[in-house]
Amino acid sequence: MSQKDYYEVLEVSREASADELKKAYRKLAFENHPDRNPGNAEAESRFKDAAAAYDVLRDEQKRAHYDRYGHSDNNGGGFGGFSNEDIFSQFGDIFGDLFGFGRRSSGPRATQGDDLRYNLEITFRQAAKGDDIKLTIPRNVTCPLCSGTGAAEGSQREVCGTCGGSGQVYRRQGPFQFATTCHVCSGRGHVIPKPCPKCKGDGSIEESRELTVHIPAGVYDSARLRLRGEGEAGKNGGPSGDLYVVLRVGADKVFDREGQDLLYVADITFPNAALGYRLSIPTLDDNIEFDIPKGTQSGTVFRVQGKGLPYPGEKRMGDMLVEVIVKTPKDLSAEQIELLEAFELFAQKKDAKLSSKLKKEMKKFGKVILGE
Template identity: 50%
Template sequence: MSRTANVTKLDYYEVLGVERTANDQELKTAYRKLALQYHPDRNPGNPEAEEQFKACSEAYQVLSDPQKRAAYDRFGHAGVNGGGPAAGGFDGSPFGGFEDLGDIFGDLFGFNVGGRGSRGGNSRVQKGRDVRCDLTLAFEEAVFGKETHVTIHRREACGDCNGTGAAAGRGPVTCGQCQGRGQVRYQQGFFSIARTCSACGGSGQVISDPCPTCRGDGRVDKQRNIAVHVPAGVEDGTRIRYQGEGDVGRFGGPAGDLYVVLSVQPHKFFERDGNDLHCAIPISFPQASLGTELTLPSLDGEVRLKIPEGTQSGKEFRVRGKGVPHLNEHGRGDLIVQIVVQTPTKLSKVQKELMRQLSDSLTVENTPTSRSSLFEKVKEIFS
């Protein structure tokens, strides 16, 4: 009974070829690789390359912006108003998100062209990686929400060196190769090229005596219990993001995020379609013919359902407000009950005689009909 929506745009993460947990640096690396590959200047007269370039630029414009990415993760393309060039801010310039060719070369190969100055600053600073945790929920817990805890393993600042990576009392020292500037500058013809210092990684400092606890990394592994709020109405595969709860960044860099990925167990007879719940219930031929009143289970108590006389197999009845709560909104979906009239397979002699008497008293037009008409009737019943 599930219904699939038409997909008109590719997933932004698939366009860039990255995981949904990719950090900023992974997004930037993937984007710039694709931008160099598909840029129109490198593919003159190739409309497919131009479309690929626009697609990856659009994807990066959204995913590199924390607010737009959060909206896209939650609502898809609708959360960023289609995410097109007008919405995403792609300006159509030769290199989209890059300022010029030297900007690309500088980031990819570690040098700046044309005297643009240092781009890295303290490039030794690194953002922490995101952490993923899987949480399995019962069907009812996904419908009504849950407060729980998850246990995660993440990297936190080393207490012995306060995250510096250097032994206690020592600290980093000025890099002798770049004299603390983080870059080594070369003159080549008309260009002044500044290359990231290979000795200090661009930080301008090196650790001569590393901390024995973290071995110079500045971080250690820790186990933590994190409180998780599961809102009512979540679906299987929903990701809940907790900003700053991932690995701590190195050398003062920002922490990554925690993503709690939900897995919802199936119900024994309810099937979910959006915010509606579906189930089928068998009734006998006399109940369908004469009508009856049924007591049905729901996720929050029993409900009464009146079946009118003459109900046909496949007929659906809607019980308002007994479905799944709308996520972060008011209201609930409905419970949709499909009637299935069962034909008895074993009858006693008395029952058979009664059925014969009933059959003789009933008038049924056994008139042939076209297969297409019959198919349409069956399709009406089960659609």
């Protein structure tokens, strides 16, 4: 357990600002990093001491406490117990990005690749029945030549000499200090003297990949399908991001859809509505027939169970909702007009002057309508 003075460990004054502390810690962490000093127990001990010191001094409360009580307080007991893994996980953000390393053995800090989004239009029927769709997706993958380091074979990335790895350069003007992004390394903190010829130092290359996306039957519009690990390549050996396929389901000529129910509009004639009718309607698979009762009103909705869309990942099916619309005839012939007028007279139970020909017709028609 370290009992060294934290300020001495970080080689700063007791009045050091947060920035100075951070800088001092970064410098020590960099110099004594296990990757740069393999097997050097002294460096490792300095590395841990620096982390322990920085952990306390970066926190205003802990620092005030330390200033007052030093190591004597029981708080101090835990600080020496840092493992390297603790240090990397706690301070990885501090030197991981800036020095280009963070995790012991895996070199530069591993970061997960970005997620990708792909908008995919599918037809109504593809959504209803499910499908497997081949996609060609451009994405960045880790450069196979340099394994993502961006450095040509036999060379390495180096800490930027201009900014010392911080990615920023400081400029003084009177009492003020300004930080600007280092123009040599563009803020990365490292430079690649000999860039990989394949990726030009990016560490990744664009590649088109063929993928098969499985569309589950009954999928919704705007559904997001997640394809794990099919996004952008991770950096420095980190895991790849995910690919999100966002579905746009097209409209259908025959059906509308409400959730997992299919909507179908059936036009019928007035006599069929009045007398009852055996209706033939399409489903996703074939035609089915069902009887609508006599006296059905226009706008009545019938439910045919289990003839809708499957619930994704379930055995259950939605229903088919059939809305019956009684169609009013247009463009009637003179005879049809006469018949309808006669029918209306009959409906009002008024006898009127009918031609003998029509009377004959009406008798037949009336028998059917009135069931005589």
